[in-house]
Every structure is written in C-alpha cells, then in structure tokens.
Amino acid sequence: MGQKKIKSIDLSKEEKKEKRQIAKSGKAQGRLTDVSAQALKKLEAREKLDKEEIKPEKEPKKGKKAKKRKAKKRSKRYEALKAKIDKTKLYPPNEAIELLCSLSNSKMDETVEVHLNLREEKYSGTISFPHGTGKKQRIVIANDLLVEQISQGKINFDVLIASPQMMPKIARVAKILGPKGLVPSPKTNTISEKPEELKKKMEAGTTQIKTEPKAPLIHLRIGKISFGPKKILQNFECLIKTVTPGKIEKVSICSTHSPGIKVNLK
Template structure:
C-alpha cells in the first residue's frame, strides 16, 4: 500500500498589531478612556495632546443612530478646510472614469443624471452620487454651488453610522472651537447622536459629555 500523502497544514496568519509612537502613548496617558469630558475640557485636552509637527486639525467623530444622515453646516468660525464642489459635465465625467475625484460634493442637472448612472459604482460608495434628498440634483447647479459654498457638508459613512468632520485647527481659539462644535451638534441633532469624540490630528480621542453643552 502506498503511504497516504500528508495534508498541507495552513499556517495561521496573526494580524500585526499597530504600534503607536512614544509621543502618542504619552499623550494617551493624559486621557481617561472611561471619562466623559465637558466640552471646554475636551477641547483643551485635544489641543494639549496634539503630537503632529504641523498645525493639525481638531476633528469631531460622531457615532449616530443611523446611516444616510447628511447636510450642510455654516460654521460661525473658520475651520481651515473648505468643501470642494463640482458640477457634472462631460469633462468631469472623463476625470471620474480615470479615477480622478478631487471634490467633496457633486451637483448635477436632471438631464445629466442618466450619464452619471454609469459611474454609480464609483461615486456611490464614496457618498458622492447626486440625489434629490440632498439637494444635489438641480436645474440651476451654478446657483446651488454658490449657496453651498459657504457651508461645510457632512454625511455618514456609507456602511457605518459615523460622521467625521473638522471643526478647526489646533491653534484655533478654544471659544471658536466650542462654537463650531455646538453648531455641528445642533445641525445633526443631539437626539440622533450616540457618542461624540474630539481629537487632534494623530492625537488620542476624547469623549465629550453632550449634556455639558
């Protein structure tokens, strides 16, 4: 009898654990993970725990109750980031086909929508496909673009109830960051939010007590 061939044993691949820098670890020690901080405390701590060599952003990450939330916010103070708005035309369609997407919001006329459907698989996962509910399908895209230009657009991730938004810079005045944070919560709707976290670029997350605002 021929000896039975040994079955190849697949080696288990252990995922690599992300190693944080010493600067991050030191900054993380300043934050109590279990604590909910008042808004002024959270902003102060986010600025103090910034570890980037450049003037980073102050970001807010919201865990909301459903996907599909989107809208525009007119912040009372500069955030350091502007929403890039594009209007669908033949030239832009060629760029999209080449994978060149350098905009945050896309407007289109009803007549252009049949041509855009070809790129739904590209634009849809990024949340960029125009739709009537968001007001991004319009007969007057140029006028709509001007109205939206002063606003920062927000939206949940396509498959997760998460919203990520910049509300200012590390060197922004604390009271300006507070005002921007409050208008964000008011616009999204505090009753639609489960959790709010403030962080600086590359810094640790700080949980905010929404009852403190």
C-alpha cells in the same frame, strides 16, 4: 527357487511431473506455501494488493496559520499625551476642547476632528459651520466634459453639484461615483436648478455629512487648533445640533496627532 523379476522405472515420467515451487505468502510473509507457477502469479498479484491496503494514509495538509496582526507602535509623545487623558471619563464639550488645545505642541496647525457613532445607518445631510473648517473643498458642477473624465476614472473633486437635467448623464457613471459617495442627491443638497449659486454657498462653508457605507459612523473635521477653544466649541455645537443629540450614541474629539477624548452630551 524361482527367479525374481526386476521392475524397471522410467525416470523421464517423473521429470514430466509438474514442478512444485515454494513461495512466501500472507500479508506478513511469515509462512511458506507450495504453489504452481500459475498460482504463484495470482499470489504475487494478491500480495501487491495487500501492500496497497496497508500503505499509511497521507496526513491531511495543515491549514495556513492566520497571521497575527502586530499592535501599532505609538510614539513616546503620543503615549505621553494619552496619559493626560482619563479614559474612564466623559468630558463636557468645553473641557474636552480646552484639553485638546492644551495637548497640541506640534509645529503644524493640527486639524480637529469629531467622530460620531450614530444609532442609525445611512445618515446624510449638509452643515454650514460658523467658522468654516480651515479646508477648502474642491467643488465642481457637472457637465458633459466632466462626465467623460469621470468615465475614464479621473476624479479631482470633493463635491459634485448637478442640475436635474444632468442627472440622466451622471447615471451612466454612478457606479464609479457611488462607492466614493459623490453621486449628487437631494439628501446632500447637491442637486439644484441654480448650481452656480449653490456652489458659492458651499464654498462659503457648507460641508457634507454622511455615515460610512457599512457602518453608522461619521468622521468630520470641524476646524483647526489655531481657531482656539471658543470657535472650535461653536463649530462642535453646530454639528451636534444639526445631527441632533438623540441620534448620537457616542462622540469623541481629537486632533491630527492626539488620542481621542470622549465627550458627554448630556
């Protein structure tokens, strides 16, 4: 019988074969994949991208909650006075003023104020109350020194009177005076060729009337509780006649510490 030949195998060649590696793959990393070292790098990069894709999105920041305004707490005295006024009633002027005077039991001499809601905006004018208002207004006449003080923000007056010749200089500080309603104007009767005479008249009881800058509202003092119902009524009637009833939509009267009383002008 013939001899069998034995084949020799070189194991070094097997070692030279590229080693295979086992790695997890897939988003959920739930399966095994046989990959080479080069492919493994690509797989790791892909897994990194997958993780970035499945990151939960950040919740949008919630907006700041608006602060709730607390209702103004009134005193027991105010609430007691409020209970004496019928909110649903429009009082005739004489009744409203008599009621207002009866509500006052404060030690101080309270100021009486009238609040008008007009049908038109930008109303302005002047009025001379028959009994004054109980308050002296600080009335000044424009000059060079005063204009300089105004430019520095120093305003220590309630009414500014000017001659036509001073108006170009006052124009330089109009931005300061304008928002305060203090610019002299023919509408408010605060421009005159004879400012000294005008000042004396205004000091005798002439008061400016003007609506608020952004609303058709007028808030004006018409006297003191110590005037008594009769004088307060005369001042009230003078105001209504000056503004004219046709331009007035609503009117109420109050004192420093009292609730408002609605007045019927019909």
